[in-house]
Amino acid sequence: MSALNIALVGNPNCGKTALFNRLTGSRQKVANYAGVTVERKEGLFRTPGGRSVRVLDLPGAYSLDAASPDEAITRDVCRGDLPGEPVPDLLVAVADATNLRLHLRFVLELRRLGRPMVLALNLMDQAQRRGIHIDIPALQARLGLPVVETVAIRRSGAAGLLSVLDGALPPAADVGEDHGDLHAQVSALLAEAVRMPERTSRIDERLDRWLLHPVFGLLILGAVMFLMFQAVFSWAAPLQDAVAGGIAWVGAAIGDALPDGPLRGLLRDGVFAGLGTVLEFLPQILLLFLFILALEESGYLPRAAFLLDRPMRAAGLTGRSFIPLLSSFACAIPGIMATRSIQDPRDRLATILVSPLMTCSARLPVYALLIGAFIPRQEVLGLFNLQGLVLFGLYAFGVLSAMAVAWVMQRLRRDAGEHTLLLELPSYRLPNPLDVAIGLWERGGIFVKRVTGVLLALTVLLWFLASYPAPPDGATGPAIDYSLAGMIGRWMEPVFAPIGFTWQICIALIPGLAAREVAVSALATVYAVSAEGDEAAAAALGPLIAADWTLATALSLLVWYVFAPQCLSTLAVIRRETNSWKRALLAAGYLFALAYAASFITYQLARMLGA
Ligand SMILES: Nc1nc2c(ncn2[C@@H]2O[C@H](COP(=O)(O)OP(=O)(O)OP(=O)(O)O)[C@@H](O)[C@H]2O)c(=O)[nH]1
Numbered sequence: 204m205s206a207l208n209i210a211l212v213g214n215p216n217c218g219k220t221a222l223f224n225r226l227t228g229s230r231q232k233v234a235n236y237a238g239v240t241v242e243r244k245e246g247l248f249r250t251p252g253g254r255s256v257r258v259l260d261l262p263g264a265y266s267l268d269a270a271s272p273d274e275a276i277t278r279d280v281c282r283g284d285l286p287g288e289p290v291p292d293l294l295v296a297v298a299d300a301t302n303l304r305l306h307l308r309f310v311l312e313l314r315r316l317g318r319p320m321v322l323a324l325n326l327m328d329q330a331q332r333r334g335i336h337i338d339i340p341a342l343q344a345r346l347g348l349p350v351v352e353t354v355a356i357r358r359s360g361a362a363g364l365l366s367v368l369d370g371a372l373p374p375a376a377d378v379g380e381d382h383g384d385l386h387a388q389v390s391a392l393l394a395e396a397v398r399m400p401e402r403t404s405r406i407d408e409r410l411d412r413w414l415l416h417p418v419f420g421l422l423i424l425g426a427v428m429f430l431m432f433q434a435v436f437s438w439a440a441p442l443q444d445a446v447a448g449g450i451a452w453v454g455a456a457i458g459d460a461l462p463d464g465p466l467r468g469l470l471r472d473g474v475f476a477g478l479g480t481v482l483e484f485l486p487q488i489l490l491l492f493l494f495i496l497a498l499e500e501s502g503y504l505p506r507a508a509f510l511l512d513r514p515m516r517a518a519g520l521t522g523r524s525f526i527p528l529l530s531s532f533a534c535a536i537p538g539i540m541a542t543r544s545i546q547d548p549r550d551r552l553a554t555i556l557v558s559p560l561m562t563c564s565a566r567l568p569v570y571a572l573l574i575g576a577f578i579p580r581q582e583v584l585g586l587f588n589l590q591g592l593v594l595f596g597l598y599a600f601g602v603l604s605a606m607a608v609a610w611v612m613q614r615l616r617r618d619a620g621e622h623t624l625l626l627e628l629p630s631y632r633l634p635n636p637l638d639v640a641i642g643l644w645e646r647g648g649i650f651v652k653r654v655t656g657v658l659l660a661l662t663v664l665l666w667f668l669a670s671y672p673a674p675p676d677g678a679t680g681p682a683i684d685y686s687l688a689g690m691i692g693r694w695m696e697p698v699f700a701p702i703g704f705t706w707q708i709c710i711a712l713i714p715g716l717a718a719r720e721v722a723v724s725a726l727a728t729v730y731a732v733s734a735e736g737d738e739a740a741a742a743a744l745g746p747l748i749a750a751d752w753t754l755a756t757a758l759s760l761l762v763w764y765v766f767a768p769q770c771l772s773t774l775a776v777i778r779r780e781t782n783s784w785k786r787a788l789l790a791a792g793y794l795f796a797l798a799y800a801a802s803f804i805t806y807q808l809a810r811m812l813g814a
């Protein structure tokens with residue numbers, strides 16, 4: 204017997220993906236705001252009764268009249284209009300039980316499709332907590348559909364749905380006497396089957412009074428963001444020291460254990476110097492993700508989007524761009540994907556083009572290395588740490604530049620359409636520590652995989668280039684001077700001399716084009732190979748560059764990293780999401796131009812000021 208095809212459909216943020224994960228045991232991204240899922244995802248599972256089921260998780264939609272690209276996917280799957288995608292045998296309409304007035308509207312619209320359908324009332328735990336009483340048999344009779352209760356975040360929370368799947372397929376929904384408007388029908392259903400307490404959520408109201416306040420709200424938002432960046436620098440420091448200590452110890456052990464020769468060189472100066480330096484930043488990256496994950500689950504993000512709508516409009520974006528841009532702090536790729544929930548195509552394009560300016564986590568190793576080497580770790584006003592302040596400044600610089608670019612783009616376009624921001628504000632929720640821990644584990648895993656995959660390959664390649672051809676007999680300088688990499692670096696040097704880059708930086712930029720954090724491991728490799736004598740090679744990269752570069756060079760490189768589009772995957776995603784090579788090239792071109800210009804100004808200014 205072939206698998207039963209079911210699809211999870213419903214308004215945004217009702218828990219479709221949580222239910223999908225519960226059914227299939229997978230770990231698709233779940234978060235407490237609308238528009239998390241932007242693509243359909245399929246999974247397979249077997250019911251307790253032994254039936255095999257193929258389930259589709261769909262992007263949330265408010266109606267079948269799609270307004271944004273992600274909603275269009277849902278509409279097409281429900282109608283069977285998507286080529287290569289079979290019409291689902293059963294639609295599982297998912298509704299947030301605490302928000303039925305909104306969610307039942309879409310359920311009624313889906314019922315009009317006349318397909319076999321079951322209604323899953325999700326978030327029943329929350330509904331019960333708030334004293335919402337739902338008369339299931341009455342609702343079932345009124346709708347002419349099986350209705351089940353689910354709690355997607357609980358272990359056995361999908362039992363009711365599973366037993367429906369094990370039984371005979373419900374008949375096609377009856378659309379016979381369905382006319383009249385949806386709004387009136389929802390009111391009638393609610394009147395008959397749902398009893399709500401007077402106030403649905405007092406906590407939400409109280410919190411919103413402060414968090415959505417035009418002045419305090421913005422202040423609190425600023426404080427949250429600032430805390431996040433301070434934490435990344437100060438709280439991670441002890442952990443980082445521990446990691447760095449461990450790495451140094453392993454490095455020394457390798458150096459001692461191996462006989463002198465190419466293998467020792469490759470392992471110690473190539474693999475070890477490269478990977479070690481990047482791994483050192485894992486604690487900071489995890490801390491950043493911890494903040495983002497907790498914010499995502501809390502329900503605060505749509506509020507922040509709402510608060511920032513007005514200032515963002517002044518810059519030519521809207522509050523809708525906030526969540527995609529915030530995700531870009533972790534990585535621009537999910538950020539760019541998240542723009543699918545933006546309805547206006549021009550707003551969406553503007554958001555895509557500026558999202559690489561949000562400081563992604565891959566830049567953190569570069570920033571942290573340079574800040575650690577050049578900025579003293581001192582207290583400012585007895586409260587802040589200067590290194591944290593500089594880091595915050597770099598993030599802020601990225602954000603301000605994005606606003607400036609968006610503003611220019613808005614000037615260039617002619618139709619300045621006004622859309623009001625309609626955002627659903629979800630209930631506040633304390634993030635579940637276990638979920639956050641799992642999320643961290645996964646993202647940490649992705650980082651380590653990247654480090655050990657692409658990075659390792661590029662680092663080893665660079666080590667070969669930096670070590671061969673070997674210096675001639677009687678040569679006095681370090682080996683890299685005679686190598687291929689040395690030649691390439693010297694050949695590039697004139698182009699980058701006006702912005703203060705040394706030839707070693709030029710070499711590191713090449714593998715760094717593939718992914719930003721590779722530049723750090725590349726620098727480590729270049730310096731390890733170019734160091735004279737073992738002591739220098741064993742020393743960490745920070746002190747080496749602190750001795751070799753001027754402050755002006757370091758500042759110029761920091762600013763370069765604010766802009767330079769050194770990430771092939773981001774460019775590939777831009778090309779896919781805009782469906783245009785031209786736009787991907789436009790993004791790369793404008794970012795490189797900005798990077799060069801900004802570094803030039805920084806370097807020349809810093810030199811004038813004597814840095
Ligand atoms: N308390 C509780 N929380 C739930 C339940 N189901 C989902 N959630 C939470 O609700 C939020 C939204 O869940 P998602 O699964 O991302 O919702 P979605 O319907 O896939 O949302 P979109 O992809 O944006 O359409 C997350 O914070 C979940 O952890 C539930 O039954 N009870």
Ligand SMILES: [Mg+2]
Nearest residue numbers: 219220239240
């Ligand atoms: Mg989802």
